[in-house]
Amino acid sequence: MNKKTIDQIPQPGDVIYVHRKWKGIPAYKHYGVFIGYDGTLKDQVIHFRGKEKDIAFSEADIIQTSLEDFLKDGELKIQKRDLKGWEPFPTEEIIRKAKLHCGEKRGTYDLLYNNCEHFANECRFGRHYSLQQKLAEGAKNTFVFIAGVVVTIGGKALVEKFTGEKTDRT
Numbered sequence: 578m579n580k581k582t583i584d585q586i587p588q589p590g591d592v593i594y595v596h597r598k599w600k601g602i603p604a605y606k607h608y609g610v611f612i613g614y615d616g617t618l619k620d621q622v623i624h625f626r627g628k629e630k631d632i633a634f635s636e637a638d639i640i641q642t643s644l645e646d647f648l649k650d651g652e653l654k655i656q657k658r659d660l661k662g663w664e665p666f667p668t669e670e671i672i673r674k675a676k677l678h679c680g681e682k683r684g685t686y687d688l689l690y691n692n693c694e695h696f697a698n699e700c701r702f703g704r705h706y707s708l709q710q711k712l713a714e715g716a717k718n719t720f721v722f723i724a725g726v727v728v729t730i731g732g733k734a735l736v737e738k739f740t741g742e743k744t745d746r747t
Contacts (some may be wrong), residue, residue, distance in 0.1 A: 587644075587655050589613035590668035592697040593622065595651035605688070605709060608656070608697040609647055610675040619643040623675040625696035627686030637686035639678045639696065656697075663702045674700040 587593050594606040609624030622644050628636045644653070658665065665671065678696070686692065694707040 585653060585655065587611040587613075587620075587653065588668070590665070590671035590701065591658065592656040592660075592701050593647075594654050594656060594694075594697075595648050596654075597649075597651065606654075606694070607647075608692075608694040610671060610697050610700050611644070612641075612672050612675060615641070619645060622647040623679055623700075625683060625686070625693045637683050637691075639675075639681045639683060641676075641679050660698070660702065661706075663704060665701045666703065671701050 589612055591611045592608060593611045594608045596603050597605055597607045599605070607624065607626075609622040612621050612623055615621040620643065621641055623639060623641045624647060625637065625639045628638075666674070678700075683696075684691065688709070689707075692707055692709065694709055695705050698704050698706045
């Protein structure tokens, strides 16, 4: 790993993430709970993942891996410790919650409604929250709005073309 500043050194109970790529393009962030040294010779992370072989992510589980395996050569990032002003649980409680779910099958991995960020924030703050979900929903709403405007304007233009009548554009 690269040299780290003090802000880049995770503490047990921190929510950490790494940018992941899809077909070589940065696509999403993968989140986990950093639990630190856990009897092995490497720092450990507990995270929720969909099986990469399964495009629909129908098989998903919560696993404990080394920090090195979690990062997969990506750069370690630490989520703000007081996300949205929420007070995190005490460190021991965060780690206990993460370990309690380790090995659990958690249904379908859904990038919007049941993802790794949801799991990590549940452990740290007790909240099923994903900023990635909020951003994706915002993008979807923007797309729907723009599509509606295009259809409305395009529809008026088609009426004018085929009927020869001007429509009110106010």
